[in-house]
Amino acid sequence: MSDRLVAAWQASPLASLSHWQLVAVAAVVFPAIAVLLNVIDQLLLPKKPSLPPHVFHLFPWIGSAVVYGMDPYHFFESCREKYGDVYTFTLLGRNMTVALGPKGSNLIFNGRITEVSAEDAYTHLTTPVFGKDVVYDVPNAVLMEQKKFVKAGLSVDNFRIYVGQIVDEVTKFATQDEAFVELQNGSTEGSVDIFKTMCEVTILTASRTLQGQEVRDSLDKTFADLYHDLDGGFIPLNFAIPNLPIPSNFRRDKAQKAMSDFYMQIIEQRRKSQVGSKDGRHDMIEALMDQSYKNGRKLGDREIAHIMIALLMAGQHTSSATGSWAMLRLASRPEIIERLYAEQKEVYDDGAGGLRELDYDIQKNSVPLLDAVVRETLRLHPPIHSIMRKVKTDIAVPASLASPQSHTSAASLAANKKTDAGYVIPKDYYVMAAPGVSQTDPKIWKDPASFNPDRWMGKGELEPEEQGETVDYGWGAISSGANSPYLPFGAGRHRCIGEQFAYLQLGTILATFVRRYSWKLATRFPDPDYNSMIVLPKAPNNRIILKERS
Template identity: 65%
Template sequence: MSELLATVQALPMWQQVIGGILLATSLSVVINVLSQVLLPRNKSLPPVVFHWFPVIGSAVTYGMDPYRFFFECREKYGDIFTFKLLGRNLTVALGPKGSNLVFNGRLNQVSAEDAYTSLTTPVFGKGVVYDVPNAVLMEQKRFVKAGLSVENFRTYVTQIAAEVKDFIKTDPAFLPLQKGSSSVVVDIFNAFSEITILTASRTLQGKEVRENLDKSFAKLYHDLDSGFTPINFVIPNLPLPNNFRRDRAQRQMSDFYMGIIKKRREGSVEGTEHDMINALMEQSYKNGREINDREIAHMMIALLMAGQHTSSATGSWAMLRLASRPEFIEELYEEQVKVFGDGTGGIAPLDYDIQKSSLPVLDAVIRETLRMHPPIHSLMRKVKSDIPVPPTLAAPKSSKPGDNKTYVIPKGHYVVAAPGVSQIDPHLWEDADVFDPHRWLGDRAKKYEQTEDKQEDFGWGMVSTGANSPYLPFGAGRHRCIGEQFAYLQLGTIISTFVRAFKWRLEDKLPDPDYTSMVVLPSQPANVVFTPRK
């Protein structure tokens, strides 16, 4: 032993340090493994996913492919289990019953605000969304809903279609067509990201935002977006260059919106009656307090950031899935001709009321895209008080009929819903891995309809609380996405405009999902080949 110690002491200092780190790491791994294997487990707690490294836990396998991780864990542990993620305990509740447990949890049990504020508040700003008590958030959702009116939607369809047509005519991505080429290869994610922000700014954001979509605004958006990363959810406020740029951009973008609001209050801007800024300026809280200008600015940033990520992801996946099945593109085109054809070979402009009620194939394409590619794979809540788990959810795979197994999710855990697992579960869907919009048409759709659809007003209008469904792309309950109808309008109008102008196909193969950001994006390049219709 003394000889070994002497040998170690004779080594250079850097080698001694590295050796010490390796020894400490090895010991921590051994202790961690032995504690999981040998120590008795508290049977009232959900089973814990085996992991080699303490603190790190399952971060690597979960981060690489969350859905594969969830399915593999479900096979071992059942629909409810806990995994370690960088020092945090995340308890996953899968299946429709698991989604219901999370989405309809009582306010004294679960909190979305406590789960997300460290990620969203530095980006959106103070005083809005998850930086306020839940009751205030519900009122703010009511404010936003006022701007999502049918009257406004009727105006938006024309504006969105015009933006898409102008993009196709002027954007460098489509330059070969402008020079007479018979086809063009486009990275659809890049293109759809630009189209999404152009159309959202033309409609919801307002004319001043659209007019300022130049390089300076693009840089502000990019810097702000750089702080919207998973690391800031796990370890907030790290002194990183991205976070410094995020904070500076947040201040500048907030002031940008404040300047717009100031000019509008002075009456120096016209033609803004259909956008969200105008709607928010007319709102007040139930206690009589008017929403202040800084709150409006931060709510507009929240709408810009949240809507941009989810819509550009869903739209890109829709275009890619259609490119993999070109026969559905032609079916969409035939539907456009049937519904909008003028009898002389022309097609009438898109119309909101017709689009909403008379384009079932388009609706089915969007539904099927959302089924296979929900934008967010994990939806989390912070557990504020112990949550008893219903026996029907808690039963592990090894349970026998009649077992009455129950678990308790302890205070301090994060509880996770993953409705995307149910949406591609082969036990719940026929040909679950096949992109088939026809499953949403006719009698086939009946098996996926919500059988229990209770309604409740959480402060922003009646909304479905039914979460016992295999299809929940917009969530359920008090935190159901308020932008659902606008998303259908925006995506449907963009897709319809492309269908009228082009045929398209994949250049190579369908891209794999990229799970490195908070939203599930297609890996790049995500190339499709566009051919103009004759």
């Protein structure tokens, strides 16, 4: 038999090929076979009727990664037309079941901890950046206690102090940055990269307030390089294949240790000084240094350091992105900038033709247009387009969510027979929510693609506070209303704890800019850039033209 095989091989055309030619043939043939088998598996082999429909894809393992990564929202909507609100797609070897609409968000955000896990979905991406023993590197119960510790630092008393500190940092930036100095004669216009500006302003204001004076004083090139290298760990590849031995991960790990040691030095020095909270500090480090777990164990200094890194990295990305989009949206509607300026003059009139200093209570309660601008920006530009959980036990999808929806095409309705019962999402799948889809749904919002802050004024299309009952997961009562079509900060136990600080920071930065400048777009409004984990305005159309007020 072996002689026949040898003879057959010698008679075949392949026998005359060189080694490298054979490798080239294999490089073409084997992928082609893999694609063919993948197509056969999807089209011809029977599937469990309880599974959600699976998005067709040519390439195994890769799946729909390319089309999803290019424009997630277009991908979500096009699949929704074919399959309804619940469907599964392959993403770099993982089965991702998407659940769209308010009911889909509720299924994922309010899922039981026995069913879905954020920790299992994100730990391999976040832990190398944030550090061990915090956030998604701990059991959910411990994470809830850590969020309670953080909330202790997000007090109203601290917020009242933060307003002045934020104004001071923005003002200093505007009087010292080279691009802004040229605008100070009141008649010159200047073009600035607003994303770069907001990145710098965001880290300056966050370090002055939450991070502490020592961090603010250390914002030099060395710190910037550490931040950049640490930020390099947030790449989609690390979600698919954790801890690859690649240069960016080596830099990430080195930067993580250096940043952790940097915070440890601050904490150690504070403990040596024995001043404690009586020193008058109002930052997060001071709040965390006195915290203890329910079992009596003190929050460790290394844990504090890693929580501070998590706050720095997560807050910087989302706030700088949202601030950039807000400035760009306002640049596309200069008349709203002037209305914001009129609002400032009305509520802060000092009686002598000037403006009083910004005040926390007024900012929170008496500037409805400014608040509406922030809300409308977050509606159109939620920082994160996809929020994931890993499935721990099979999840039953209600029939009302599993059935094809009214926006599903007639052809796919006929093809999809799952109209009388729900689906079952199997263990080890991932589930994915996309609140941004609901936030621009024409069935919910009038003219959803337009930037219209007035929709939030008075009794608008949606009252954001009317989101159902509240629940306390251990760090304070929050809305349980994951059924809301407006969830820019998520919902449930993993709702962003920095929500109120984000509103404060963004509102104060915008108010300070409105008081100093008018502005307009330098070019057309930018498209979204989905190449990073956060949705950013795509260069080079992220520039605005500023002019200082008289």
